[in-house]
Amino acid sequence: MAEITHARVLKIAGPIVLSNATIPILGAVDTGVVGQLGLPAPIGAVGIGAVILSSIYWVFGFLRMGTTGLVSQAHGTGDTGEVSAGLLRALIVAGIAGLSLIALQIPLFWAAFKIAPASAEVESLARDYLQIRIWGAPLTISLYAFTGWLIALERTRGVLALQVTMNGLNVLLDLWFVLGLGWGVKGVAAATLISEIGGVTLALWLARGAFLGGLWRARAIFDRLKLVTMARVNTDIMIRSVLLQASFTAFLFLGAGxxxxxxxxxxxxVQFLQITAFALDGFAFSAESLVGQAVGARAVGRLRRAAVVSSxxxxxxxxxxxxxxxxxxxxxxxVMTTAPEVRVEARAYLPWIAAAPLIGIASWMxxxxxxxxxxxxxxxxxxxVSVAIYAAALSLLIPAFGNHGLWAGLMVLNATRGxxxxxxxxxxxxxxxxx
Incomplete structure (x- = not known):
C-alpha cells in the first residue's frame, strides 16, 4: 500500500474541510429565501422543521463512522468483497431506518412539537415542510453510509462532489420554487428532497463498483459474524454520540440560567466551536481511514505513522x-451581533474559545x-467516564464562577475525553x- 505521507493526509482532509465549509451556506440560503416572503412565520417554520429532522437524523450518524471503520479495515486486508458488502449492509440499515421514520412520522412529529411548541401558524407551516421532507429519510440516512464508505477508501473528493452537488442543486431549486413559483415553505422542502434524490443518484454512481459482481455476495452481506460486529460497533458509537450530544445540550440549557x-x-x-469542528474534521477523518487500513493490514508501524501524521x-x-x-x-x-451588551459579554469569554481547539484536539483526533x-x-x-467527571465539574464550577465555570466545565469534558x-x-x- 502507498506510504503514509503528509501529502496523503492532506489529500484526504482537504476535500472534507471544503465540503464542511458549504454546509452553513445552505442554511443561510434557506432562511434568506423564505425571508423574502416578508413574513416571520415561514422563517420560523423552516427553522424548526429543519431542527426537528436534523435531530432525528443525527441519531443515525453512527452509520457514517461505523462504515468508515469497518470498510477501511476490509480495504486494508485487500478484501474487496467485504468492502462492497460493508456498504450494502449499511444501506440496508439505512433503508429500514428511513422507512421506519416514514411510517412513524405522525407520533414523531407530535412528540417534537410537544417538546418544542410553536404558534399555530408556525406549526402548521412546519408540518407542511416535514410531511414533504420525511420522504427523503431513507435517502438522507443512506448518505451517511455512502460518505463513510468513500472516506474509508480515501475518496474524499467524492464526498466533496456530493456536498457541492446537493447544496448547489438545493440553492437553485430554492430560488426557483420559492421566489419563482411562489411555493413558500413547501418549495424549500421540495428543493431539499429533490437535492437528496440527486445526491443519492450521484453516490450510487460513485460507488458503482460495490454493486458489481452478481448475487454471490448475498451470503457475505448477511454473514452472521459480520452483522453482529456491525451491530456492536454501531451501538457503541450511538451510545457515545448520545452522551456527547446530551453533554452539549446540558451546556446550552445551563447557559440559559x-x-x-x-x-x-x-x-x-458556540458558532466558533462549530467552525472548529468543521475545520478539524478532515484530519480526524484521515485518521479513521488510514488507521483502519493499517489495522486491516496488521501493520502496527503504519498505524502509528497514520496516528502521528494526521495528529x-x-x-x-x-x-x-x-x-x-x-x-x-x-x-x-x-459581525455576528450588533447588540452592545452581547458583544461585551461574548468578549469576556473569548479566551475559552481561543483555548478550545487546543484543549479539544486530542479528543477529536x-x-x-x-x-x-x-x-x-x-x-x-x-x-x-468523561461525562461523569463533566457533571461533577459543573456542579462545583458553576456555583463558584457562573458562566466562566460553565465554559471551564466544557473544557474539562474535552480534556478528560482526550x-x-x-x-x-x-x-x-x-x-x-x-x-
Whole structure:
C-alpha cells in the first residue's frame, strides 16, 4: 500500500474541510429565501422543521463512522468483497431506518412539537415542510453510509462532489420554487428532497463498483459474524454520540440560567466551536481511514505513522484556529451581533474559545483513531467516564464562577475525553497485531 505521507493526509482532509465549509451556506440560503416572503412565520417554520429532522437524523450518524471503520479495515486486508458488502449492509440499515421514520412520522412529529411548541401558524407551516421532507429519510440516512464508505477508501473528493452537488442543486431549486413559483415553505422542502434524490443518484454512481459482481455476495452481506460486529460497533458509537450530544445540550440549557445576555453571548460563541469542528474534521477523518487500513493490514508501524501524521496536522490546525479566535475574535463577534451588551459579554469569554481547539484536539483526533481501529467499546466507556467527571465539574464550577465555570466545565469534558482515550491508545496497536 502507498506510504503514509503528509501529502496523503492532506489529500484526504482537504476535500472534507471544503465540503464542511458549504454546509452553513445552505442554511443561510434557506432562511434568506423564505425571508423574502416578508413574513416571520415561514422563517420560523423552516427553522424548526429543519431542527426537528436534523435531530432525528443525527441519531443515525453512527452509520457514517461505523462504515468508515469497518470498510477501511476490509480495504486494508485487500478484501474487496467485504468492502462492497460493508456498504450494502449499511444501506440496508439505512433503508429500514428511513422507512421506519416514514411510517412513524405522525407520533414523531407530535412528540417534537410537544417538546418544542410553536404558534399555530408556525406549526402548521412546519408540518407542511416535514410531511414533504420525511420522504427523503431513507435517502438522507443512506448518505451517511455512502460518505463513510468513500472516506474509508480515501475518496474524499467524492464526498466533496456530493456536498457541492446537493447544496448547489438545493440553492437553485430554492430560488426557483420559492421566489419563482411562489411555493413558500413547501418549495424549500421540495428543493431539499429533490437535492437528496440527486445526491443519492450521484453516490450510487460513485460507488458503482460495490454493486458489481452478481448475487454471490448475498451470503457475505448477511454473514452472521459480520452483522453482529456491525451491530456492536454501531451501538457503541450511538451510545457515545448520545452522551456527547446530551453533554452539549446540558451546556446550552445551563447557559440559559445565566441570564438572557449571557445566553445570547454563549450562542454567538458556540458558532466558533462549530467552525472548529468543521475545520478539524478532515484530519480526524484521515485518521479513521488510514488507521483502519493499517489495522486491516496488521501493520502496527503504519498505524502509528497514520496516528502521528494526521495528529500533527490536527494540532497545527488547532493552533491556527486558536490564534485566529484570540486575535480576530472580537471582530467576528461584532459581525455576528450588533447588540452592545452581547458583544461585551461574548468578549469576556473569548479566551475559552481561543483555548478550545487546543484543549479539544486530542479528543477529536483520538476519536478518529479509535473509529478506524473500531475500538468503539473503549470510546463508549471513555465517554461515560468523561461525562461523569463533566457533571461533577459543573456542579462545583458553576456555583463558584457562573458562566466562566460553565465554559471551564466544557473544557474539562474535552480534556478528560482526550486523557481517557490516550490511556487506551495502546489497544489500537495491540489490535493491529492481533487481527
Amino acid at each position: 445565566q441570564g438572557d445576555v449571557t445566553l445570547a453571548a454563549n450562542q454567538v460563541l 500533527q496536522w490536527g494540532v497545527l490546525g488547532a493552533v491556527l484556529l486558536g490564534a485566529a479566535f484570540f486575535f480576530a475574535g472580537p471582530s467576528i463577534i461584532d 483520538l476519536d478518529g483513531i479509535f473509529i478506524g481501529a473500531t475500538l468503539t467499546r473503549e470510546m463508549r466507556n471513555a465517554m461515560l 486523557i481517557t482515550m490516550a490511556r487506551l491508545y495502546p489497544r489500537a496497536e495491540a489490535k493491529a497485531r492481533a487481527v
